[in-house]
Structure formats: C-alpha cells, structure tokens
Amino acid sequence: MNNQKFAYCNECEDLVEFEVFEEMLAEEYKGEEVQFRFRIGRCKCCGCEVATDIDYNTRKSETKIEAYKKKKGIISLEEISEILEKYDIGKEVLADIAGFGKVTIKRYYDGVIPAKEYSDVLLRILDDEIFYGGLLERNKDKLKNIAYQKAISRYERLKEIGNSKIDQISNYIITQLGEVTPLALEKLLAFSNGVNYALNGKQLIHDECQAWAHGPVYPYIYAQYKKYGYKPIDNGIYSSHGCMLSKLSEEEIKAIDMVIKTFGLYSPKILEMISHSQTPWREKRVGYDSDEKCQLPINEKSIENFYIENELNSEEKILSYIWKCIQNMQFNY
Numbered sequence: 001m002n003n004q005k006f007a008y009c010n011e012c013e014d015l016v017e018f019e020v021f022e023e024m025l026a027e028e029y030k031g032e033e034v035q036f037r038f039r040i041g042r043c044k045c046c047g048c049e050v051a052t053d054i055d056y057n058t059r060k061s062e063t064k065i066e067a068y069k070k071k072k073g074i075i076s077l078e079e080i081s082e083i084l085e086k087y088d089i090g091k092e093v094l095a096d097i098a099g100f101g102k103v104t105i106k107r108y109y110d111g112v113i114p115a116k117e118y119s120d121v122l123l124r125i126l127d128d129e130i131f132y133g134g135l136l137e138r139n140k141d142k143l144k145n146i147a148y149q150k151a152i153s154r155y156e157r158l159k160e161i162g163n164s165k166i167d168q169i170s171n172y173i174i175t176q177l178g179e180v181t182p183l184a185l186e187k188l189l190a191f192s193n194g195v196n197y198a199l200n201g202k203q204l205i206h207d208e209c210q211a212w213a214h215g216p217v218y219p220y221i222y223a224q225y226k227k228y229g230y231k232p233i234d235n236g237i238y239s240s241h242g243c244m245l246s247k248l249s250e251e252e253i254k255a256i257d258m259v260i261k262t263f264g265l266y267s268p269k270i271l272e273m274i275s276h277s278q279t280p281w282r283e284k285r286v287g288y289d290s291d292e293k294c295q296l297p298i299n300e301k302s303i304e305n306f307y308i309e310n311e312l313n314s315e316e317k318i319l320s321y322i323w324k325c326i327q328n329m330q331f332n333y
Helices: 056-072 077-087 091-098 104-109 116-127 129-138 145-162 165-177 182-200 219-228 250-260 268-276 300-309 315-332
Strands: 006-009 014-029 032-043 210-212 215-217
Touching: 006 032, 014 056, 032 056, 077 091, 077 104, 077 116, 077 145, 091 104, 091 116, 091 129, 091 145, 116 129, 129 145, 145 165, 165 182, 165 219, 165 250, 182 215, 182 219, 182 250, 182 268, 182 300, 215 219, 215 268, 250 315, 268 315
Parallel strands: none
Antiparallel strands: 006 014, 014 032, 210 215
C-alpha cells in the first residue's frame, strides 16, 4: 500500500511529498511577536512550509491566537470550556450569570478575542466559586427556573467538594481514569492512602475505612456512589481550578497519580483480590465469613506499616507488587 502523502508547494509549484516537524514559531499578531509550538509541514524538496490538510491554516491560526491570549493574560477557549464543565452550564447561561450580552461567549468560540475586562471576570469565575455564587444570585432573574435550579445544584455540589478532601480525591480519580466503578474507586482510595504513607510518610484520607466483604470501603463514598452499582461513575467534574484540588498538596497528588498509573490499570475484581491479600484488611476479617458483613475500622498504623515495609513508593515497585499478587492468586486458584 502506498502511504505517501502529498501537498501543494508554492515554491516548487507542484504536488510534493512532505514531512511534519514540531517547531517553535515566531509570527506577528496584532502588531506583536507571538511564539508558539506547531506541527509544521515542510516540502521534502525545498523545505518550504506546506499545508498538510484542509484544516492546516485554520489550526495554525487558532494556535497563534491562543498563544497571543496567553501572552496578554486573556482567558483561553480551553479555560472557558472548563468553566462550562465545572459549573455544568451552557454558553448563554454563563453569559447571563457573568452579566455579559447573551451571545458573548458564543462569539469567543467563533474567534472573537475577549476584552481584558471580560476575561478577568471569567478567570475569576474559573478560580473562585464564591464569586461565581454571588454572580449567580445577582443575575438569577435572567435565567429560566430550570437553568437556575441546575446551576445552584452544581454550585452546592462544588461547595461540598471544597469542604471534603475525600471528595476531591474521588473526583480526581474518576476524571483521570474516565471510567471507574464504585468498587474500583473504593480500592483506589484505599491504595492511595497506603501509597501516601510509603511516599510521603503521612495519612492521606482521614475518613474511616472499614473492612467490608469486598475489601476496604469508605462508607461516606459508598453512600455517594452506590446508585451506580457495577456501572462506571459518570458524574466526574473535569476541572482542576478553585476548590477542586484545594485540600491536596503536590506531594499527595503525586501519590494518587502513582496509584492511577499502576493499580488503575486493573479491573475492579483484580483490585478487590489484591486488597484481600493485604494484612490491614485481613486482620480485621478474622472470625468473619468471606461474605459476612463487617464494619470494623481498618487500623491506620497497620496500613502505614504494610505500605512502608513493602516499599510501595514508586511505579516500578508497585507494578512489581501487583504482578506478585496476581501470580499468587493464580497459584492459589
């Protein structure tokens, strides 16, 4: 099969083969030099730039404009989209809440660059839920009742997340993995708490973790997500600004990321079986049948000792540990 690709080269005045390189470009926009990275097409014959596809010039122009906005401290389209996701509102509703004209946000997606004054309002909305809540109350008369109720419901949920570290961790895991069931989430929370001991020497989650039949469970999180049953949780809020990670340090996020990149690769049932092999859970299940209800809290000191003794403080060591657990499961089976 011929996989050669061709584009028209103005210099060669012919269809030519091309290569694509990621380059740092410097071009003028609105009288200022703007630097931006772009995957640029180059003619194999003369090295001149060529448009590799029908959307090439549009894509390049949009990248340049976004770089200009970043240079001037103006909100990006990506950040506006994050506002819409974070607060679960549409473009017109955002415009109404912010006190803008109804089509203002839509026009930004059509290529209009926000005025600095409007940009500053939007950036503050992205980072400050209390400021957003004040605007929502001030301009609620502009909204239909159904839109207001939807907006206030999400706002109340954001306040809950802002006040709860375990909610922030749960939402982070859900959005990073894309698909996670309640069973898997419970195990990933417990593993995150353990790995943080091994990596940072501290307890990550201060909510009580109990030794349930299917492994470690945080009852508060179980109540939040039990309605999903065995289905993936689909209510994650894809935002990292403001309250979303406010109770987590960079070191703690590193520990959670480590869990996501290792334990997060495996099915809920594998995660359950791994949790069943761990001493902190097992010692609380003594005297209980495998499917018998138990609400005994798992000892935090036991968790700390287990994860530190097993040196579960790097991706490589965690993956090796998981593999050993799986081998033992197969042997016992």
